[in-house]
Amino acid sequence: MVSSKDVAKHAGVSQTTVSRVLNTxxxxxxxxxxxxRKAIHELNYVPNAHARSLVQNKTNTIALLSGPLHxxxxxxxxxxxxxxxxEKGYRVNVQFVHDHQLTEAYAxxxxxxxxxxxxxxxxxxxxxxxxxxxxxxxxxxxxRKHARNEYFVExxxxxxxxxxxxxxxxxxxxxxxxxxxxxxxxxFHHRYLGFLQAMxxxxxxxxxxxxxxxxxxxEDISHAFNQLIHLEHRPTSICAGADSIALNLMxxxxxxxxxxxxxxxIIGIDNVDISRHGRLQLTTVGSISEENLGYLAIRELIExxxxxxxxxxxxxxxxxxxxxxxxxxx
Amino acid sequence: MVSSKDVAKHAGVSQTTVSRVLNTxxxxxxxxxxxxRKAIHELNYVPNAHARSLVQNKTNTIALLSGPLHxxxxxxxxxxxxxxxxEKGYRVNVQFVHDHQLTEAYAxxxxxxxxxxxxxxxxxxxxxxxxxxxxxxxxxxxxRKHARNEYFVExxxxxxxxxxxxxxxxxxxxxxxxxxxxxxxxxFHHRYLGFLQAMxxxxxxxxxxxxxxxxxxxEDISHAFNQLIHLEHRPTSICAGADSIALNLMxxxxxxxxxxxxxxxIIGIDNVDISRHGRLQLTTVGSISEENLGYLAIRELIExxxxxxxxxxxxxxxxxxxxxxxxxxx
DNA sequence: ACTTTTTATGAATACGTAACCATTTTTACC
DNA sequence: GGTAAAAATGGTTACGTATTCATAAAAAGT
Numbered sequence: 262m263v264s265s266k267d268v269a270k271h272a273g274v275s276q277t278t279v280s281r282v283l284n285t286x287x288x289x290x291x292x293x294x295x296x297x298r299k300a301i302h303e304l305n306y307v308p309n310a311h312a313r314s315l316v317q318n319k320t321n322t323i324a325l326l327s328g329p330l331h332x333x334x335x336x337x338x339x340x341x342x343x344x345x346x347x348e349k350g351y352r353v354n355v356q357f358v359h360d361h362q363l364t365e366a367y368a369x370x371x372x373x374x375x376x377x378x379x380x381x382x383x384x385x386x387x388x389x390x391x392x393x394x395x396x397x398x399x400x401x402x403x404x405r406k407h408a409r410n411e412y413f414v415e416x417x418x419x420x421x422x423x424x425x426x427x428x429x430x431x432x433x434x435x436x437x438x439x440x441x442x443x444x445x446x447x448x449f450h451h452r453y454l455g456f457l458q459a460m461x462x463x464x465x466x467x468x469x470x471x472x473x474x475x476x477x478x479x480e481d482i483s484h485a486f487n488q489l490i491h492l493e494h495r496p497t498s499i500c501a502g503a504d505s506i507a508l509n510l511m512x513x514x515x516x517x518x519x520x521x522x523x524x525x526x527i528i529g530i531d532n533v534d535i536s537r538h539g540r541l542q543l544t545t546v547g548s549i550s551e552e553n554l555g556y557l558a559i560r561e562l563i564e565x566x567x568x569x570x571x572x573x574x575x576x577x578x579x580x581x582x583x584x585x586x587x588x589x590x591x
Numbered sequence: 592m593v594s595s596k597d598v599a600k601h602a603g604v605s606q607t608t609v610s611r612v613l614n615t616x617x618x619x620x621x622x623x624x625x626x627x628r629k630a631i632h633e634l635n636y637v638p639n640a641h642a643r644s645l646v647q648n649k650t651n652t653i654a655l656l657s658g659p660l661h662x663x664x665x666x667x668x669x670x671x672x673x674x675x676x677x678e679k680g681y682r683v684n685v686q687f688v689h690d691h692q693l694t695e696a697y698a699x700x701x702x703x704x705x706x707x708x709x710x711x712x713x714x715x716x717x718x719x720x721x722x723x724x725x726x727x728x729x730x731x732x733x734x735r736k737h738a739r740n741e742y743f744v745e746x747x748x749x750x751x752x753x754x755x756x757x758x759x760x761x762x763x764x765x766x767x768x769x770x771x772x773x774x775x776x777x778x779f780h781h782r783y784l785g786f787l788q789a790m791x792x793x794x795x796x797x798x799x800x801x802x803x804x805x806x807x808x809x810e811d812i813s814h815a816f817n818q819l820i821h822l823e824h825r826p827t828s829i830c831a832g833a834d835s836i837a838l839n840l841m842x843x844x845x846x847x848x849x850x851x852x853x854x855x856x857i858i859g860i861d862n863v864d865i866s867r868h869g870r871l872q873l874t875t876v877g878s879i880s881e882e883n884l885g886y887l888a889i890r891e892l893i894e895x896x897x898x899x900x901x902x903x904x905x906x907x908x909x910x911x912x913x914x915x916x917x918x919x920x921x
Numbered sequence: 922a923c924t925t926t927t928t929a930t931g932a933a934t935a936c937g938t939a940a941c942c943a944t945t946t947t948t949a950c951c
Numbered sequence: 952g953g954t955a956a957a958a959a960t961g962g963t964t965a966c967g968t969a970t971t972c973a974t975a976a977a978a979a980g981t
Contacts, residue, residue, distance in 0.1 A: 262937085265939095276938080276939095289960085307701040309938070311641040311642075312937035313937080314966095315641055315938070315965090315966045315967065315968090316938050316940075316965070316966050317938085317939065317940095320641065330660070330670045331666075336661075339660060343686065343687055344687060347699075352684045352699060353684065354652075354684060355673055356673065357673055357674060368637075369682060372637055374640070392635075511868075512868055515870065538871075539842040540842070540845065540870045595968065595969095596967075605932075606931090606968080606969095607933095607970085608930060618928080620930090642967035642968040642969090643968055644968090645937065645969095646935070646936050923980105925978100926977100926978080926979070927978065930973105930974080931973085932971105932972090936967105939964100939965090941962105941965100942964100943961085944960080944961075945958100945961085946960085947959080949954100949957085950954085950956090951954090
C-alpha cells in the first residue's frame with residue numbers, strides 16, 4: 262500500500278510536509294504544494310483513515326443499531342441517519358439487530374471505537390446504558406427508551422396510543438381491539454397505556470379477548486389477527502401499536518377477505534412514509550413535525566460529538582392523527 | 592483509552608502476551624490466561640480494531656454504495672447484504688448515493704481501506720472500474736453493470752423487459768406504454784430493449800407518445816404518467832422499468848381516479864418484497880430463485896475476499912412473471 | 922544428569938498518520 | 952546590510968496492535 266512516506270520520497274520532501282499538504286495546505290509554499298500533489302496523483306495515494314483515527318483518537322464513524330428494514334419505520338430512519346451523517350462527514354456502520362444479537366452488536370461498535378452510537382433497540386434495563394455513559398461514548402436512543410429516561414428522541418407514545426383509540430371511539434366504534442408489541446419495550450408499553458386510558462376515559466372495556474401484546478414477527482401478528490376475527494363478537498376496529506403492525510394486519514385482512522375500512526377499521530402509529538401510498542392510505546398517528554426520529558437522533562448525536570455538550574437530550578415530539586382511508590364510521 | 596499495554600502492566604505480563612490471550616489463547620498457560628482475562632475485565636479493555644487493521648492490512652469492513660431506500664429494491668438488497676456480512680464478521684459502511692455524489696462516496700471507501708465494495712450504481716463507463724481492478728480491491732456490482740461486463744450479479748434484464756411486454760400482449764393489450772429509467776443505465780437499457788423486442792415480435796408499435804425513459808424521481812415518473820393518460824388514445828397498460836416505478840405509477844393512478852387493473856394494467860420488474868402486500872399485489876417480473884441480488888452480491892464478494900479467487904463473477908439470474916393483481920385482460 | 926525438544930513469555934519493530942518541537946529559509950524592518 | 956520576526960520545512964515520536972525473533976522455562980529423551 263502506498264503511504265505518505267512513499268509520496269514524500271517521490272516528491273523529495275518529508276512525510277510531515279505531505280501531511281501538511283493534505284491538512285493545512287495554507288502552511289505550504291506553492292511550488293512544494295505542486296510537486297507533492299503531483300506525487301500524490303502519480304502514485305495514486307489515498308490517506309489511511311485508520312492510521313489517522315489512531316493518532317487523532319477520532320474515527321468519524323457512527324454505529325447505527327437499527328431494527329430490520331422490513332419494518333418501514335426503520336427504512337425512514339435509516340435513510341435519514343445515513344444521509345445526514347454522510348453530509349456531515351461521518352461514515353455509518355449499520356447493523357440490523359434483533360434483541361438476541363445485541364451483545365455482539367455492541368462489541369463490534371466498541372472495537373471500532375466509533376465516535377457515537379444510535380440505538381433503536383435498547384432494552385428497558387440494559388446495562389449498556391451505564392456502560393456507554395461510563396465509557397464516555399455519545400449515544401442517542403430512538404424508537405425505544407431506557408429506564409434511566411435520558412438521551413432519547415421519541416414521539417409522545419402515550420398520547421399516540423390515546424389518540425389512536427380516541428379516533429376509533431369518535432368514529433363510533435365500540436369493540437376496539439389492540440394489537441401491539443411486547444410490553445417489555447417501553448414504546449409499546451406507553452402506547453398501550455395511552456390506549457387503555459382513552460378506553461377508560463370513554464367508558465369502553467379494554468380487556469382480554471381484544472388485547473394482544475405479542476411479538477412483532479409476521480406470524481405472531483397474523484396469529485393475533487386470526488384469533489380476533491374469529492371471536493363471536495369480532496372487533497369492528499383495531500388499533501395497531503405501530504404502522505408495521507397495521508400493514509401486517511391489512512395484509513391479513515385481505516387474506517381473510519375482509520374489506521378495509523368497510524368490514525374493519527385499522528389505525529397505526531408512526532406515520533411511516535409508505536403509509537401515504539395511494540393503495541395503502543393508512544390512517545395513523547405520527548409526529549406533528551416533518552422531521553423523522555432518525556433525523557432528530559443523528560442531529561443531536563453529532564451535536565453531542567462535536568460540541569461535547571453534556572446537556573442531556575430528551576426530545577418528545579407531539580403527535581396527531583393522519584386521517585387517511587383505513588378507518589370509517591360504524 | 593485503555594490499551595493492551597495498560598492491561599499488560601495491570602496483569603504483570605508483556606503486551607505480547609495480552610495479544611496472545613486474545614488471538615491465540617491456546618499458546619498461553621492457564622494461570623497467565625486467568626490473570627490477563629481478569630485484568631481485561633477489570634479495566635474494561637476493548638481492542639482497537641483500527642490499530643489491528645493497520646498491522647494486519649485487513650479491516651473487516653465492506654463498503655456498500657446503495658441506491659436510496661425509498662426504492663424498495665434497495666430495502667431488500669441492503670438488508671440481505673448487511674445481515675450476511677455481519678454474520679460473516681464484516682461491518683458494512685453504507686452510503687445511499689445519487690449519481691452526482693459518486694466520487695465522494697468512492698473516496699470515503701478508499702480512505703477506509705475497505706476489504707471490498709458493493710456498488711449498486713456504477714456508471715456504464717465509469718473509470719472507477721479500472722481503478723478498482725488496478726487497486727486490487729474486490730468488488731461486485733449489482734443492479735447496474737459496467738461496460739466491461741465483469742464482476743456483476745443481475746437478473747436477465749432483457750428477458751425481464753421482454754416478459755413484461757409479452758404478459759400484457761397475452762392479456763390482449765394493444766396500446767402498451769413503457770415507463771423506464773434513463774437509458775444510460777445498463778439495467779434500464781436492457782429492460783427497454785427486451786420490451787421493444789417483444790413488441791416487435793408481436794407486431795405491435797412501440798413508439799413516441801407511449802415511451803418514456805425518464806429520470807426515476809417521483810416527480811418525473813408522475814409527469815410521464817400524466818402525459819400518458821391525457822393522450823387521445825391513452826394506453827390500456829403500462830410496463831414499468833422497475834417495481835419502484837410501478838408503485839409510483841399506481842399511486843399516480845389513484846390520484847387520477849383510475850382503477851387498477853380495471854382502467855389500467857401495470858406490471859413492474861424486480862419482484863420486491865413489498866409488492867406481495869395484499870393492498871399492492873403488484874404483478875411483476877423477477878428472479879426465479881428466492882435469493883435476492885444483494886445476497887448473491889455479498890456472498891460472492893466475501894468469497895472473493897477470503898479465497899482470493901480471481902475467476903471473474905458474472906451471474907445472471909433467470910426471470911419469470913409473478914402474476915398478481917395489477918394486470919387484467921382487456 | 923545432561924542434552925534436546927517443546928512450551929511459554931518477552932523485547933523490539935512495523936503499520937501510516939498527525940503533532941510536537943527544532944531548524945532552516947525567507948521576509949520585514951530599521 | 953544586519954538583525955528580528957515570520958514562514959516553511961524536517962526530524963522524531965506516539966497512537967495500539969500483531970508479528971518476528973530471541974530467550975527463558977519446562978518437559979522429554981537418552
